[in-house]
Amino acid sequence: MFKHKYVIPVLLSLGILGAILAIFGVISWWWCFLLVFIWIALTTWGSFDIRKSYFVQVFYKRKYHDGISLALTFDDGPTPITNDFLDLLKTYNAKATFFCIGKQIDKYPDIFKRILAEGHTIGNHTMNHTKTFGFLNENQVIQELSSCDAEIHDLAPLIPRLFRPPFGVTNPSVAKAVKHTKHQVIGWSIRSLDTILKDEQKIYDRVAPRLGAGEIVLFHDTSERTLRVLKRILDLMESKGLISVTVDDLLNLNAYE
Numbered sequence: 670m671f672k673h674k675y676v677i678p679v680l681l682s683l684g685i686l687g688a689i690l691a692i693f694g695v696i697s698w699w700w701c702f703l704l705v706f707i708w709i710a711l712t713t714w715g716s717f718d719i720r721k722s723y724f725v726q727v728f729y730k731r732k733y734h735d736g737i738s739l740a741l742t743f744d745d746g747p748t749p750i751t752n753d754f755l756d757l758l759k760t761y762n763a764k765a766t767f768f769c770i771g772k773q774i775d776k777y778p779d780i781f782k783r784i785l786a787e788g789h790t791i792g793n794h795t796m797n798h799t800k801t802f803g804f805l806n807e808n809q810v811i812q813e814l815s816s817c818d819a820e821i822h823d824l825a826p827l828i829p830r831l832f833r834p835p836f837g838v839t840n841p842s843v844a845k846a847v848k849h850t851k852h853q854v855i856g857w858s859i860r861s862l863d864t865i866l867k868d869e870q871k872i873y874d875r876v877a878p879r880l881g882a883g884e885i886v887l888f889h890d891t892s893e894r895t896l897r898v899l900k901r902i903l904d905l906m907e908s909k910g911l912i913s914v915t916v917d918d919l920l921n922l923n924a925y926e
């Protein structure tokens with residue numbers, strides 16, 4: 670298995686062996702630098718590609734699916750426009766998962782409650798969604814997760830077990846923190862890039878051809894642009910006989926404690 674916990678001992682052993690050989694002049698020190706370079710490259714790659722489960726187990730799609738279900742997910746809300754997303758999902762009888770930010774829940778508690786009341790799943794997306802999330806230490810990540818859980822628990826009798834890391838970043842701090850807080854990390858198999866791409870058609874073109882059973886689609890309930898794309902995606906799903914279920918239903922996991 671190509672994971673952080675196996676890669677480190679292997680690179681370390683090779684490093685020690687290389688250093689001994691280099692001290693005795695058998696090989697050049699450049700081989701040791703090469704190992705350091707490989708370590709940095711793997712760590713960077715593992716941190717940013719959530720599908721690799723490099724540091725921690727990440728659920729990002731359902732391999733053995735029922736042929737019709739996929740999971741639409743929305744990050745970074747609730748926001749005032751979340752209401753329009755909920756209206757649209759209701760029209761299509763679709764269920765989704767909302768990975769909410771604690772401080773947004775604090776601002777829009779009624780919209781948060783509406784998400785739950787309409788049968789969608791809530792997941793933890795940290796308290797503050799700080800841009801420096803990838804640099805927090807284990808305790809800081811635990812703090813971000815626990816505060817968001819507490820915010821949710823204040824409004825509903827639930828403690829979420831599903832967590833999506835901001836920017837999809839996983840690293841050793843996140844891995845240790847979720848072991849402590851017992852959250853399951855949920856990734857995605859289709860990234861719409863809806864907060865980056867300004868052209869609606871480009872967002873649609875990224876998602877539409879890949880839509881299929883078992884997939885987990887990442888959107889954000891933060892813009893009119895995404896709302897318009899979602900309408901087209903729901904139409905396409907209907908024509909293909911695909912339905913959206915909550916991510917816990919898709920993956921057969923418990924969403925709450």
Ligand SMILES: [Zn+2]
Binds near residue numbers: 744794798834835836
């Ligand atoms: Zn986010």
